[in-house]
Amino acid sequence: MQKTLLLFLTFTISLFAIANESKICQKCHPIIYNEYYDSSHRKAYIYNNSIHKAFWDKHPKDEKGYTCAKCHSPSDLKSLKHGIVQENYTQLNEPISCVFCHTIKDVNEGEMSNTNISSGEKKEFFTAELSKKGQKKAAFETQSSWFGLVKTSKSSPYHKIDYSNENYYNGNVCMGCHSHTNNEHGFDTAMLDAMIDKNYKNTCVTCHMPQVLGTKVTINETKTHAYHGIAGIYHMNKEMGKYIDFEVNKNKTGFSVKVINKSNHALFGQALREGKLRAKILRGKQEIDLEPFVFTRILAKDGKEAMPWAANGTIKDTLVYAKKEINYKHKLLKEDTLILTLGVQLLSKKGALALDLQDNKEVTRFRTLKVQKFNF
Numbered sequence: 001m002q003k004t005l006l007l008f009l010t011f012t013i014s015l016f017a018i019a020n021e022s023k024i025c026q027k028c029h030p031i032i033y034n035e036y037y038d039s040s041h042r043k044a045y046i047y048n049n050s051i052h053k054a055f056w057d058k059h060p061k062d063e064k065g066y067t068c069a070k071c072h073s074p075s076d077l078k079s080l081k082h083g084i085v086q087e088n089y090t091q092l093n094e095p096i097s098c099v100f101c102h103t104i105k106d107v108n109e110g111e112m113s114n115t116n117i118s119s120g121e122k123k124e125f126f127t128a129e130l131s132k133k134g135q136k137k138a139a140f141e142t143q144s145s146w147f148g149l150v151k152t153s154k155s156s157p158y159h160k161i162d163y164s165n166e167n168y169y170n171g172n173v174c175m176g177c178h179s180h181t182n183n184e185h186g187f188d189t190a191m192l193d194a195m196i197d198k199n200y201k202n203t204c205v206t207c208h209m210p211q212v213l214g215t216k217v218t219i220n221e222t223k224t225h226a227y228h229g230i231a232g233i234y235h236m237n238k239e240m241g242k243y244i245d246f247e248v249n250k251n252k253t254g255f256s257v258k259v260i261n262k263s264n265h266a267l268f269g270q271a272l273r274e275g276k277l278r279a280k281i282l283r284g285k286q287e288i289d290l291e292p293f294v295f296t297r298i299l300a301k302d303g304k305e306a307m308p309w310a311a312n313g314t315i316k317d318t319l320v321y322a323k324k325e326i327n328y329k330h331k332l333l334k335e336d337t338l339i340l341t342l343g344v345q346l347l348s349k350k351g352a353l354a355l356d357l358q359d360n361k362e363v364t365r366f367r368t369l370k371v372q373k374f375n376f
Helices: 003-017 023-027 031-036 051-058 077-082 089-095 172-176 204-208 235-245 348-356
Strands: 104-108 115-118 125-126 141-145 148-155 158-162 211-213 225-226 244-250 255-261 274-283 286-289 294-295 297-301 315-319 323-328 335-347 366-374
Touching: 023 031, 031 225, 104 172, 115 172, 172 204, 235 244, 235 366, 244 335, 244 366, 255 274, 255 335
Parallel strands: 125 158
Antiparallel strands: 104 115, 141 148, 211 225, 244 255, 255 323, 274 286, 274 294, 274 335, 297 315, 335 366
């Protein structure tokens, strides 16, 4: 009877794990799971992301169906293989599951976009931990000390862990999706692979998955873990400010602000997105707001503004690559204080209108990345 019950429970758990790949991770990784559940990865599908849905609704359709599945819902095999759009459990709760990301063995570079190559293993996961780098397939074990009174666990009783995949250390694991996205005209609509400097130490992981307080697993507590909510525009906005520097210089006609990008990709390059630099001068009791500088990349087809799938060029590009200098024709006086605020909107007001999202205030909300004061 006990053997039958054990087999039944094992079978039930296996079915649950297949249908709820990420949910099963919650038992041992509750903090990480909660971060993931509120992340842009969990909300990648059209029913959880209003901007992605708006783009897809306007995108020309053909027999291939939902062609965004490779990156926006790779865990739904039906959607991935047949381009089917449906509001099911996987699409709503784990379109990009924990298992999917942690089984990316390699990334194939493609002309239009890259492709993730999966190991196909369901219980052997890749991860990065510098102290264990190079260790392959660590299995679960317990160690006793103090004559067996104290027991500590290592690795996982549910899955093996592979620490040897270099892609998880250099950030390349993200580049299967977060690289170039070329349309049928061979035009890159995302600009995330616009490398700034190969010598930069920052990677996708160091910037967007920083170490934060809280244990990564319950069976062997740690002080910190890699943040799985994905720091950036949606979460931990001001954390991104540490990768941006301001340099202010006075000149004969006014002053200049140099925005220095210490990340390894262009800032604000996604279609219809808009970055803004706000400058305010405090002079005694007076507050002088200067005209904001807008960072944007306006896509075009044959010289006329166009949606990303139709674009074959740009009519404006004021993005921040390595550096961007902005000149202001307003003189700074002694005892002035200059306040610089850099932020971003998911969509420009014009972009929101183009996607019929003008009533959605969240998509045009200004999200602060960095604030800095300069005294003269």
